[in-house]
Amino acid sequence: MKDLLLGIDAGNTVxxxxxxxxxxxxxAKAARDGRSEQPRPGHVERDITELWRxxxxxxxxxxxxxxxxxxxxxAIGLSGHGNGLYLLDRMNRPLLxxxxxxxxxxxxxxxxxxxxxxxxxxxxxxxxxxPAQTATLLAWVKRNRPDIYRNAGTAFLCKxxxxxxxxxxxxxxxxxxSGCGLMxxxxxxxxxxxxxxxxxEDAAALLPQPVASDEIAGxxxxxxxxxxxxxxxxxxxxxxxDIIASALGAGASMPGQAxxxxxxxxxxxxxxxxxxxxxxxxxxxxxxxDRYVAVESSATSAVNxxxxxxxxxxxxxxxxxTRCNEMVSSVMAQRDLPLxxxxxxxxxxxxxxRGAFLGLTGWHGKAHxxxxxxxxxxxxxxxxxxxxRAAGGRFDQATLSGGGARSDVWCQMFADGIGVPVTVAECExxxxxxxxxxxxxxxxxxxxxxxxxxxMVRPRKLYVPRIEAGGLAAARYKLYLDLAEMLPQRWxxxxxxxx
Numbered sequence: 001m002k003d004l005l006l007g008i009d010a011g012n013t014v015x016x017x018x019x020x021x022x023x024x025x026x027x028a029k030a031a032r033d034g035r036s037e038q039p040r041p042g043h044v045e046r047d048i049t050e051l052w053r054x055x056x057x058x059x060x061x062x063x064x065x066x067x068x069x070x071x072x073x074x075a076i077g078l079s080g081h082g083n084g085l086y087l088l089d090r091m092n093r094p095l096l097x098x099x100x101x102x103x104x105x106x107x108x109x110x111x112x113x114x115x116x117x118x119x120x121x122x123x124x125x126x127x128x129x130x131p132a133q134t135a136t137l138l139a140w141v142k143r144n145r146p147d148i149y150r151n152a153g154t155a156f157l158c159k160x161x162x163x164x165x166x167x168x169x170x171x172x173x174x175x176x177x178s179g180c181g182l183m184x185x186x187x188x189x190x191x192x193x194x195x196x197x198x199x200x201e202d203a204a205a206l207l208p209q210p211v212a213s214d215e216i217a218g219x220x221x222x223x224x225x226x227x228x229x230x231x232x233x234x235x236x237x238x239x240x241x242d243i244i245a246s247a248l249g250a251g252a253s254m255p256g257q258a259x260x261x262x263x264x265x266x267x268x269x270x271x272x273x274x275x276x277x278x279x280x281x282x283x284x285x286x287x288x289x290d291r292y293v294a295v296e297s298s299a300t301s302a303v304n305x306x307x308x309x310x311x312x313x314x315x316x317x318x319x320x321x322t323r324c325n326e327m328v329s330s331v332m333a334q335r336d337l338p339l340x341x342x343x344x345x346x347x348x349x350x351x352x353x354r355g356a357f358l359g360l361t362g363w364h365g366k367a368h369x370x371x372x373x374x375x376x377x378x379x380x381x382x383x384x385x386x387x388x389r390a391a392g393g394r395f396d397q398a399t400l401s402g403g404g405a406r407s408d409v410w411c412q413m414f415a416d417g418i419g420v421p422v423t424v425a426e427c428e429x430x431x432x433x434x435x436x437x438x439x440x441x442x443x444x445x446x447x448x449x450x451x452x453x454x455x456m457v458r459p460r461k462l463y464v465p466r467i468e469a470g471g472l473a474a475a476r477y478k479l480y481l482d483l484a485e486m487l488p489q490r491w492x493x494x495x496x497x498x499x
Contacts, residue, residue: 024456075443078239080159167218245434262404
């Protein structure tokens, strides 16, 4: 009986393949790190051919490591980073791959907002234009690279180009296409007025037809089978925008649950039955018409620890992170600990924010700085979550995934800071697991995604907020917020003085 499920998770650089059994146990996993090209300042691109080659490699390695055959796999599911832009030409050949780290369209995003087109777009898709948003990038290509725009045949998201390479079929899913500003919400359909707001009246033919995440997007082609060791005809589920896949893979599938990712980006999302109508909040559709996510995010999470380990500790291997956790655990909470602002890679709401250690004294050492870093990351996640709560989002439990979820001390700090129980899943590869769950439905192993979550996701540990952490943490959070509002203004004034 075919009872293995393959989840493929493609991030901005790394592509992973994880082979699961129908109970969610990992049978094998493999990863390849690709290259980002920066041909001009602000341009961050990848070679689509290399992305596909690495996908083939990790799939073949998974099969070999598990001593499995292609015909052991019931179905394949996909997850990929949202936004960016992956173009094929009219002959279905790779044309341009732009990652979601790209900022070439920053001026255009500001122009759309200033002109009122951005608010028109938000009224239709529940998102404002931003630099790496697919809709904004496509508009930038039309304006600045008309030669590429004329030759374009399909505008894909990251996971969709892999689905095409696997199956030869042109498609997408609702979560990815709604998450990139090209779909009307809550109607979950393409819309001529929305395209017009971006100046993309002629782009409808570039957009692939969306299907539900757990529907079959196509079947493995003969060419893909020969390249990877898969079997021709194996079903491929449409899959997910990776933040949705990670939520499912961590066990969050019901309204009233939050899914937090502490990775390179800090993702904070609440599952809802209806979108929150608030122009400050980003929304995406999910796997069913009555499930949405409201999202607040920024590159202010565990990426800060990676920097500290590399630059201050001198190593960012597993052993270095273990030492970091031990050092943080050794610090007792007290009033005079330093604070940290986790804006080494900017802020989602304040472009002039900068990373900073604040309140350092001569008796502070690396352990105190690390404690401040862990706490500052939690505080910034909380600031995002407070915005969701202020807009009407409600939740009484949360899941935590990403690199930060591997640290017991950090998980407990998240529970204390957010004020609700936090669950960490047994499987660390939550994006690939979410993709595999969609494959389980497409392949007929599960009746629904919720049933797949029940069968494949198991909690590793529950962290309950500690009452004794409340008073001091509240005072430190208030100071954190006050400084986070004030300091960017000083940096802005400073730069204006020296220009």
